[in-house]
Every structure is written in structure tokens, then in C-alpha cells.
Amino acid sequence: MQTLIFRTAAPLLTGLMLLFSVFVLLRGHNEPGGGFTGGLIAASAFAILGIAFGVPAVRRALYFHPMAISGFGLFIAALAGLPSLDLGMPFLTGLWAAPSLFGMTVDLSTVMVFDVGVYLVVVGSITSIALALEDREHD
Amino acid sequence: MLPFAGALLAPLLVRMMKHNAGWLLAAIPLAVFLHFAGMIASVSTGNAVSGGFDWAPSLGLHYQWFLDGLSLTFALLISGIGTLIVVYSGGYLKGHPHQGRFFSFILLFMGAMLGLVVSDSFLMLFVYWELTSITSFLLIGFDHSREASRRAALQALLVTGIGGLSLLAGLLVISQATGIDHLSTLLGAGDVLRQSPLYLAALLLVLGGAFTKSAQFPFHFWLPNAMEAPTPVSAYLHSATMVKAGVYLVMRLNPAMGDTVAWETILPLFGGATLAVGALLAIRQTDLKQMLAYTTVASLGLLVMLTGLGSDKAVEAAVLYLVAHSLFKGALFMVAGLIDHESGTRDITMLSGLRKAMPVTFAAAMLAACSMGGLPLFFGFLAKEEIYAALGSPHGWQALLLLVAICANALMFAIGFSVALRPFVGVATKTPKAAHEGPLSLWLGPAILGAAGLVAALAYPVTHLYFSSPAASAVAGKPVDVHIPVIPHVSLPLLLSALTVALGIAAYLGLDRLRGMMANVLGAIGWGPDKGFDQVLRGLLRFSTGLTRIIHCGRLDVYMTVTFIALAVSLLLPMALFGELPSMPAVPDFRFYEWAVLAIAVIGVVAVVRARSRLAAIVSLGIQGFAVALLYMLFGAPDLSFTQFMVETLSVVILALVMTRLRLAPTDHRPLVQKLLDATVASACGVALALLLLKVTQMPFDDRLSQFFNTYSKTIAHGRNVVNVIIVDFRGLDTLGEIAVVMITGLAILALVRIRPKNPVSGAKVAEEA
Numbered sequence: 081m082q083t084l085i086f087r088t089a090a091p092l093l094t095g096l097m098l099l100f101s102v103f104v105l106l107r108g109h110n111e112p113g114g115g116f117t118g119g120l121i122a123a124s125a126f127a128i129l130g131i132a133f134g135v136p137a138v139r140r141a142l143y144f145h146p147m148a149i150s151g152f153g154l155f156i157a158a159l160a161g162l163p164s165l166d167l168g169m170p171f172l173t174g175l176w177a178a179p180s181l182f183g184m185t186v187d188l189s190t191v192m193v194f195d196v197g198v199y200l201v202v203v204g205s206i207t208s209i210a211l212a213l214e215d216r217e218h219d
Numbered sequence: 220m221l222p223f224a225g226a227l228l229a230p231l232l233v234r235m236m237k238h239n240a241g242w243l244l245a246a247i248p249l250a251v252f253l254h255f256a257g258m259i260a261s262v263s264t265g266n267a268v269s270g271g272f273d274w275a276p277s278l279g280l281h282y283q284w285f286l287d288g289l290s291l292t293f294a295l296l297i298s299g300i301g302t303l304i305v306v307y308s309g310g311y312l313k314g315h316p317h318q319g320r321f322f323s324f325i326l327l328f329m330g331a332m333l334g335l336v337v338s339d340s341f342l343m344l345f346v347y348w349e350l351t352s353i354t355s356f357l358l359i360g361f362d363h364s365r366e367a368s369r370r371a372a373l374q375a376l377l378v379t380g381i382g383g384l385s386l387l388a389g390l391l392v393i394s395q396a397t398g399i400d401h402l403s404t405l406l407g408a409g410d411v412l413r414q415s416p417l418y419l420a421a422l423l424l425v426l427g428g429a430f431t432k433s434a435q436f437p438f439h440f441w442l443p444n445a446m447e448a449p450t451p452v453s454a455y456l457h458s459a460t461m462v463k464a465g466v467y468l469v470m471r472l473n474p475a476m477g478d479t480v481a482w483e484t485i486l487p488l489f490g491g492a493t494l495a496v497g498a499l500l501a502i503r504q505t506d507l508k509q510m511l512a513y514t515t516v517a518s519l520g521l522l523v524m525l526t527g528l529g530s531d532k533a534v535e536a537a538v539l540y541l542v543a544h545s546l547f548k549g550a551l552f553m554v555a556g557l558i559d560h561e562s563g564t565r566d567i568t569m570l571s572g573l574r575k576a577m578p579v580t581f582a583a584a585m586l587a588a589c590s591m592g593g594l595p596l597f598f599g600f601l602a603k604e605e606i607y608a609a610l611g612s613p614h615g616w617q618a619l620l621l622l623v624a625i626c627a628n629a630l631m632f633a634i635g636f637s638v639a640l641r642p643f644v645g646v647a648t649k650t651p652k653a654a655h656e657g658p659l660s661l662w663l664g665p666a667i668l669g670a671a672g673l674v675a676a677l678a679y680p681v682t683h684l685y686f687s688s689p690a691a692s693a694v695a696g697k698p699v700d701v702h703i704p705v706i707p708h709v710s711l712p713l714l715l716s717a718l719t720v721a722l723g724i725a726a727y728l729g730l731d732r733l734r735g736m737m738a739n740v741l742g743a744i745g746w747g748p749d750k751g752f753d754q755v756l757r758g759l760l761r762f763s764t765g766l767t768r769i770i771h772c773g774r775l776d777v778y779m780t781v782t783f784i785a786l787a788v789s790l791l792l793p794m795a796l797f798g799e800l801p802s803m804p805a806v807p808d809f810r811f812y813e814w815a816v817l818a819i820a821v822i823g824v825v826a827v828v829r830a831r832s833r834l835a836a837i838v839s840l841g842i843q844g845f846a847v848a849l850l851y852m853l854f855g856a857p858d859l860s861f862t863q864f865m866v867e868t869l870s871v872v873i874l875a876l877v878m879t880r881l882r883l884a885p886t887d888h889r890p891l892v893q894k895l896l897d898a899t900v901a902s903a904c905g906v907a908l909a910l911l912l913l914k915v916t917q918m919p920f921d922d923r924l925s926q927f928f929n930t931y932s933k934t935i936a937h938g939r940n941v942v943n944v945i946i947v948d949f950r951g952l953d954t955l956g957e958i959a960v961v962m963i964t965g966l967a968i969l970a971l972v973r974i975r976p977k978n979p980v981s982g983a984k985v986a987e988e989a
Binding site for chain 1: 857858861862865866868869872873876877880939940942943944946947948951952954955958959961962964965966968969972973
């Protein structure tokens with residue numbers, strides 16, 4: 081896929097999609113969206129980048145191995161369940177805090193951390209599969 | 220249990236003290252021996268020693284032991300001969316790099332064997348039974364760099380292991396039939412067991428265990444092969460322990476299961492056959508250890524036969540012969556090992572004239588052989604007298620047993636003396652090593668055992684009081700008094716003994732000719748259970764390979780077809796059988812754009828089926844998927860629709876990538892038959908799923924869960940999006956599991972994509988091995 085239009089548009093598209101995926105992830109608690117969907121969008125973004133510029137470019141851009149990202153996601157998702165144990169509540173009970181930043185109330189929660197974990201697992205796994213399939217070097 | 224602790228210590232001690240560790244380690248079985256010896260007085264008056272503790276009370280498992288005359292006799296033989304064997308192995312394996320391991324194994328085995336004979340609960344009996352199989356596997360395969368050794372070990376393990384399973388089944392049947400799971404209580408409840416309809420099944424299963432362990436014909440083949448083990452192992456396993464475990468079991472169960480037609484037919488029959496086969500095969504051999512091994516097989520047959528006859532005399536004879544055999548066979552095996560160790564060969568045709576070089580060994584061997592041959596003044600004589608007293612008044616087919624016993628005993632007499640006498644007399648010949656007397660540790664064992672056979676007989680009132688009578692009582696299940704004297708007195712048994720000795724001398728003199736005859740006969744048969752064992756194993760391997768080929772054929776399309784057929788059948792069959800088919804739904808009242816989206820989905824499917832190139836088919840599949848996503852959107856499931864869009868996009872991308880990677884032909888080229896079959900399976904799956912969904916929607920809808928989530932989503936979990944709140948909060952643990960699965964799947968796919976055979980040949984090899 082070496083067409084000029086695609087190569088020009090791809091980075092922009094990827095950037096937009098990544099931004100959108102984070103948006104979808106964060107709004108998921110109240111509107112349609114969430115970790116799964118956001119993760120799938122981000123994975124598609126990386127797939128597009130891979131088709132346009134080749135796998136090595138994506139790997140460089142990601143810096144971490146996608147599977148490591150996935151592992152980290154699983155790790156923080158599990159971690160998000162721990163604080164509630166400390167307070168004598170069952171594993172994974174949601175905890176909320178609402179600090180004020182710059183005059184706005186921001187709802188933070190362990191549930192959000194958990195959702196970010198889901199997001200990272202999906203991004204990492206799907207991206208690593210897609211990249212492995214796109215990778216033609218070994219053929 | 221002391222031996223198990225000793226097994227841990229052994230390697231350390233050997234490293235520190237080299238072969239002299241044998242002397243120190245022998246203190247362990249000696250201590251056990253003395254401990255058991257302290258119980259003689261109380262047990263001989265008929266009091267059984269018992270004890271135990273709860274293991275897993277909730278499962279009804281108890282760890283209990285129980286010692287009566289029979290157990291005690293066995294325990295003393297095991298620990299006593301064990302002491303001598305440990306000393307003997309210290310000298311025999313002097314300088315062997317794995318001597319510590321060897322001591323470890325043999326002490327472990329000793330512990331298992333002791334545990335077996337003192338076990339009360341069935342469970343404990345079985346566990347120790349299996350332990351002896353496993354430890355004997357280690358011992359027989361000790362010389363693991365040799366193929367023959369490994370084969371023998373595996374053979375012993377398989378044969379006795381299968382027997383062990385049979386025993387387990389038998390014990391389970393017994394406890395099912397009687398509700399008893401302890402030997403001590405079972406002994407008093409024999410009538411319940413005998414009248415149970417399950418009696419025959421239990422009997423056959425238990426005997427399956429006992430016969431394999433005790434090498435009864437046709438399972439006898441593993442025992443001679445096990446001679447691949449170092450001689451101390453053979454001397455220990457095949458004199459007093461391993462192979463006697465089966466005899467112990469039969470004797471132990473005699474009061475509970477004996478005294479029935481089945482018992483008194485099966486046991487003498489198999490025992491007699493084993494006795495005959497063992498004695499005949501023994502004369503065929505030229506290797507000292509092999510000759511002894513086959514006579515062991517014969518002796519075990521004799522013991523089983525006597526136990527099976529079940530009369531008081533037969534039981535007494537069995538107990539006496541058991542003790543006598545343990546003593547003389549242990550001594551003779553050690554002598555054979557000693558000769559091998561000092562002269563470098565065990566082939567009887569190459570040995571003669573060693574009496575000058577090895578006088579102590581010669582004396583010990585003669586003591587043992589006299590006992591084996593049943594000459595007066597020796598313990599073997601007492602046993603033989605009792606055997607003939609038991610068989611002396613035969614009726615019906617038992618006359619055959621008497622005949623077999625006389626001939627086999629005569630042959631054993633000949634073998635015993637050809638092992639103990641022939642290598643020592645005659646002109647001294649050249650042997651691979653210059654023969655000379657072995658060290659103290661080597662001749663101590665056979666000398667003590669040989670002498671014990673004489674002393675026990677001379678002090679017969681004491682022996683009977685403390686050993687023979689209590690043990691025989693335990694086997695018979697009622698008090699029995701053994702009082703056979705060592706002084707010969709003219710009677711039928713004595714005449715039969717004399718006949719045996721005369722025949723034995725004749726056989727000894729004509730041994731070479733007999734051996735030639737047997738070799739011809741066996742050559743003519745050309746097939747034995749040993750070969751049969753190999754054939755069975757080969758057949759099993761071929762069968763499992765064939766089965767794997769069928770199930771695991773390596774063709775993706777076959778796997779998928781089978782999976783989908785299973786899916787369709789499992790959905791359709793119950794619905795059709797139980798009349799649960801859904802009723803025809805009414806045509807829904809859709810708006811025009813809803814119809815349009817539905818039409819797009821249908822067009823997508825048609826396009827998939829009609830597409831000429833694979834790429835077009837994949838894209839068409841995407842169209843269909845997007846249409847479905849739109850439908851979700853229209854009917855109020857935005858989250859689902861959102862996800863569906865993304866999944867469809869990614870699956871089109873990934874499918875396309877997979878296709879290019881696999882380098883498939885761009886078009887479909889399945890034959891028509893294949894296409895029809897696949898189409899049928901696909902339609903069946905589709906119809907089945909559609910019916911299922913229709914049925915589900917026609918069921919009354921329970922909306923308690925939806926109510927709950929809608930009510931509490933905002934108040935408890937601070938979220939308006941119910942779907943997402945369920946995913947990350949209410950059912951968070953499920954999601955955690957799911958993302959773990961996503962990740963593992965990702966890893967697996969990554970690994971699959973990355974696998975590439977280094978070269979085609981190794982790839983093919985991997986496929987074959989798989």
C-alpha cells in the first residue's frame with residue numbers, strides 16, 4: 081500500500097483514531113463506549129499505520145512490545161481490585177474519589193483504572209496479532 | 220517409619236564413609252528387626268498389636284496398623300534379611316558411583332514392604348502395595364544405562380502396576396459388598412463376604428493383584444527378567460519381600476475369602492501350573508541367577524497352591540515353606556552374587572573347583588542347598604514333611620498336585636545343589652577373574668541365613684512356638700498348633716521325601732542332558748508370555764498411534780466440520796426430541812429503513828456465497844457484519860453496535876492478512892460434493908441457532924436483573940452506561956478473567972504465526988511425532 085494519498089493520510093488518521101479511542105474509553109462510564117471498544121479502535125489505528133508504513137515503523141512508534149502492553153494492562157486491572165481488599169470489601173469493589181482540579185470536579189475511581197487495564201489488554205493483544213500477520217520479513 | 224528416614228540419610232553417609240556406610244545403615248533395619256522381635260512374646264500368645272491415627276477422617280481414611288503372627292513373621296523376615304542385604308550391598312557395590320542412591324532405594328523399598336505387611340486399612344495396604352511396585356522399579360532399573368535393565372524394570376512395573384489396579388478394584392468391591400475397610404474386621408466377617416453376590420468378582424480382582432505380584436503363571440515372566448538388577452536386589456526382592464507380597468495377601472485373606480469352591484480350585488490350579496512351569500524352565504538355564512529365579516517362581520507357585528488347599532496341614536506347610544524359602548533363597552542368591560563378584564562369571568558351565576578358593580562361601584551355599592533340598596535336620600525338611608503330609612492323602616485331581624509337587628521338588632533339589640555344589644567341586648578352571656574368598660560383608664549374609672536354616676530346625680520347639688504356630692493360626696483363621704519334629708520318623712511323608720531326594724539326585728546327575736531336552740522343547744514352542752508382553756505393548760502403541768491419527772488428523776477443515784456438526788446436532792436434537800421447537804413468529808412491523816438494513820445484511824450473505832475470489836468474500840462478510848451492527852443501533856443497543864463495528868472492521872483486516880499470508884489460491888476450488896456437504900453443515904448450524912434464538916425470545920422474559928442494573932447503576936456505581944458498569948464493576952471479576960483469556964489467546968496466536976519449521980524435513984518429523 082504505497083499510494084501517496086494513503087501514506088499522507090495514515091498518520092493523521094492514526095492520531096485521530098487514537099485520540100478518539102481514549103475519548104471512547106473515558107466516556108464509557110456514562111455514554112456508549114468503554115475499554116473494549118476503545119481498545120479495538122486503537123488497534124485498528126495501529127493496523128492502518130502498519131499497512132501504510134510497514135511493521136518496523138509501528139514497532140518503533142509503539143516502543144514497547146504490544147504483548148508487554150497487554151501484560152501491563154492485565155496487571156493494572158488486577159491491581160485495581162486490591163485497594164478494596166484493604167478496606168475489608170470484596171476484591172474489585174469500586175472505590176471513588178472526587179478531587180477538584182482547576183475548579184472542576186473530576187471523578188476518579190478504581191473502576192476507571194480497571195477499564196484502562198481492559199483497554200490496554202485489548203490494544204496489546206489485537207495489535208500484536210495484526211502486526212505479526214502483517215510482518216512479511218520472515219517470508 | 221525408620222527406613223524412610225534412613226533412605227534420606229543414605230546418600231550423605233555414603234559420600235562420607237564410602238562403602239563402609241553399609242555397616243552403619245544396616246543398623247536401621249536391625250533396629251526395626253529388634254523392635255519387631257520385642258513383640259514376639261505378646262503376639263505368639265495370640266494378641267495382635269494394633270494402633271493407628273486418623274488420616275483424613277472426613278473421607279473415612281484411617282492410617283492403622285495391625286500385627287498378628289503372619290504380619291510379624293513377614294516383618295521379621297523383611298527387616299532381618301534386609302539387615303544382611305544392606306551389609307552385603309556395602310561390599311557388593313563397593314566403589315559404585317551411585318551406591319548412596321542404591322541404599323536409598325533399598326531402604327525405601329524396605330519401608331514400603333514393612334508398611335504393606337502391617338497395614339490394616341485397605342487404603343494403606345494399597346498405597347504400600349504400589350510403593351513396593353515403584354521402588355522395585357527403581358531397584359530393578361538401577362543399572363539404568365543398560366537397555367535390558369530398563370526393559371526389565373518397565374516390565375516389572377507394568378505387570379505389577381496392572382495387578383495393583385486390579386487389587387484396588389478388588390478391595391473396593393470387598394468394601395462395597397461388606398461395608399468393611401479394615402483387614403482386621405474383615406477377617407471376622409468372612410461369611411458375609413463369601414455369601415455376597417460380589418464374592419467372585421472380588422476374588423478374581425484380588426487374585427489378579429496377588430498373582431501378578433507373586434509372578435504366578437502366566438505372569439511369571441517378569442521375575443526372571445528382573446534378574447537384570449544387581450544381585451543384592453534379586454536376593455532381597457525375590458527371597459523374602461516383593462514377590463512374597465502376593466503370597467502374603469493370599470494368606471492374609473484366606474480366613475476371609477478361603478474355604479470356597481472357587482478359592483480351592485483357582486489357587487491350587489494356578490499355583491500348581493506355576494510350580495511345574497517354574498521348575499521345568501529352571502533347568503533350562505545356565506546362569507546361576509536365572510536358575511534361582513525360576514525356582515523362586517516355582518516356590519511361589521507351591522506357596523499359592525498350599526494356601527489354596529486350605530487344610531490345616533497345608534497352611535502349616537505353607538508357613539514353614541515360606542520361612543524356609545526366604546532363608547535359603549536369600550542365601551543362595553547372595554552366594555550366586557558372591558561367585559559372580561569374585562570370579563567374574565555366573566555361567567554354571569564355566570565354573571568348577573572353587574571350594575579351595577572360597578571355602579566359607581561353599582559352606583554357606585551347602586547349608587542353604589541342604590535346606591532347599593529338604594534334607595533332614597534342616598528347616599526345609601520340616602516344610603517338605605508338612606507339604607507331603609498335606610498332599611499325602613489326595614482325592615480326585617489333587618493326586619495330580621502331589622505328582623507335580625514331587626517332580627518339581629526333585630528338580631529344585633537338583634537346581635539347588637547345582638548352584639551350591641557344582642561351582643565348587645571338580646577341577647579348578649580358569650575364570651575371568653582369579654577367584655578368591657570375598658570380604659566379610661559379602662559372606663556374612665549367606666552364612667547367617669544358611670546357619671539360620673539349620674538352627675531354626677534344630678530348635679524346632681521354639682521356632683514353632685514363636686513363629687510357625689502364630690503365623691499358621693493367622694492364615695487359618697483359628698488356632699493351629701504346629702509340632703512337626705526335626706527327627707525323621709517313618710511315615711508316608713518321609714517316604715515321599717526320600718523319593719523326592721532320590722529323583723533329585725538323578726536329575727542333578729543328568730542335569731546337562733535335561734537342559735538340552737528342555738532347550739529343544741522350548742525352541743519348538745518358540746513363544747512365551749515374555750514375547751507376548753512385547754507384542755501386547757507393540758499393539759498398544761500401534762493402536763494409540765492409529766487413534767491419534769484419526770482424531771488428530773492435522774486438517775483444519777475436518778476439525779471445523781466436526782465442530783460445526785456437533786454444534787448443529789447438540790442444538791437441534793434436544794429441541795426436536797422434546798418438542799421444544801418454537802412457534803412461527805408473526806411478521807414484525809418494521810419501518811422501511813429497517814427493512815433496508817435487513818436487506819443489506821441478506822445481500823452481504825448472498826455476496827459471500829457467490830463471491831468468486833476469497834478477498835471479495837471477506838469484504839462481503841464485512842458488509843453483512845456492518846448491517847447487523849446497524850440493526851443493533853436501530854434497536855437500541857449502541858454499545859453492542861459500536862463494538863460490532865470495530866470487531867467487523869478488524870476481522871476483515873485480519874482475515875485478509877491471514878489469507879495473504881497463507882498464500883492460498885485466490886479462488887475456491889472445492890469439488891461439488893465437498894461444497895454441498897459444507898453448505899449443508901452451515902445451513903444446519905444457521906437454522907439451529909435461529910431456532911434457538913426464536914425459542915429464547917418466546918420464553919417469558921425475566922427482567923429482575925435488568926431492573927436491578929437500571930436501578931443501581933447510577934446510585935452504587937456512579938455510571939449511567941449500564942452495559943459498561945456491568946462490565947467493569949458489577950461483573951468485574953468476569954471481565955478480569957476475560958481479558959486474561961484475550962491476552963493468552965493473543966500470545967497463542969502470536970506463537971502460531973511465528974512458528975516456522977527450520978527446514979521442511981524437521982517440520983515433517985514434528986508432525987509425525989505429534
